[in-house]
Amino acid sequence: MRTLMRAGAIALAASSLLLTGGVAAQAAPTAAGVTFTLNRLILSPADHGYAGALRVTITNNTDQPYDDGITVVEPLARTVRDVGNGVCGINTLPDRRYEVGCGLDRAIPPGATRRVTITFESPAAPKPFARQSATSGSVSIAGVTTEFTALFRSSTGSVSKPVAYTPAAAQSLTIAAPDAVTLTRQDDGTYSATVPVTVTNHNDAPHGGWGSSLAEPAGLSGFPYATDGTCGLGGTFPPAPPGGANTGCVHEGLLTEGETRTINWILSAPADAEPGAKGTATVATNLTGDAADAQPGDDYLTSFQVSIAG
Structure with missing residues (x-):
């Protein structure tokens, strides 16, 4: 993340919509008239482990600029790397995952759409089968939370029939x-x-x-x-x-x-x-x-x- 500062607890909205690995994108309407969609987070083998990106498309359907920011909970601990261009604060959850709250680098004008790209990395080695995080992450915007999982491509590029994945708890x-x-x-x-x-x-x-x-x-x-x-x-x-x-x-x-x-x-x-x-x-x-x-x-x-x- 370009600018990360530890912060206190970042409140998550109580409502929740589920985005599973099998859904390409899920629209999340908010009470304020701001909507957002997520693509699937697919991590592919990279030079070191896995890498991938979650794209969040925010549309401001109101008559006022939107600049209330975005909160992201990573699906697996220490996998989130960058959340757009805004200034961010980190809260560590009891299960050691990061909850990252970021402001937008600039307000979204009425009727406009903005995309925020959130990048992820994992030290896991590629396997001959697809995997999916056993825990879900989430994106919260304007009082609505949408969950997502991390889907790991197999060493042959497949994402079908993923098995549940939980990383090791301690280093070796x-x-x-x-x-x-x-x-x-x-x-x-x-x-x-x-x-x-x-x-x-x-x-x-x-x-x-x-x-x-x-x-x-x-x-x-x-x-x-x-x-x-x-x-x-x-x-x-x-x-x-x-x-x-x-x-x-x-x-x-x-x-x-x-x-x-x-x-x-x-x-x-x-x-x-x-x-x-x-x-x-x-x-x-x-x-x-x-x-x-x-x-x-x-x-x-x-x-x-x-x-x-x-």
Whole structure:
């Protein structure tokens, strides 16, 4: 979402109309004379998991501009990505799904129609059969709520005979790194080493992203970083040894079910660093987003020995 701010509870209208996976679109008349229709939310295999869009077509049948906004409840936790162009606020429901309330980027004039596109992503791996979310999402506009489900295409493109789908409740990752790393002298006189850290996601637990962090021992430069992430110094987990340093990095996109990625961490030391063994470095990874935190503190760790070449 272009602009997302956490907000308090966003009230949903009491009335409800059902939009099932088998219905192409459902008109939802409102008491204010504003109507809206939804297409089917169909998620198709993408570069990382699944992606799709729900198109909401709003028609203002009144004689006044409409600018009261739109509220969306995602059918599956952490799948909504973007709701049009307006400023949005997020409320987390007890089942960890997001309820997103957004203003329209501009009012809809009397007699006019506006389309709002809501995009979704899922880390689920494609299957040879179609699936449909076991829970429904909803769109609320001008006091009326219409429900919808997420329909997942099969790996062959079919959407017929879908089976009920519920993602895993908690993440399951593995992480691996070399047993030992030696920093070697570079052309500029300093020392450096590249540490390949491999992370594999074993299920489809909902998440908004993923990250990793590395704690290095004393005697190095004090700023380890990953070449394929947005990094910041000063993390607290894993804890750095005395005199050491910790850096946390956020990596791009979702980590899809069954996907393995390699993160290249860079360790460095100044030209006047003392050669020899320096101690243990620890690297951790974790999915981000409340839905992935069913087991708090369940970060995945691996350690390796660090030395500087003589």
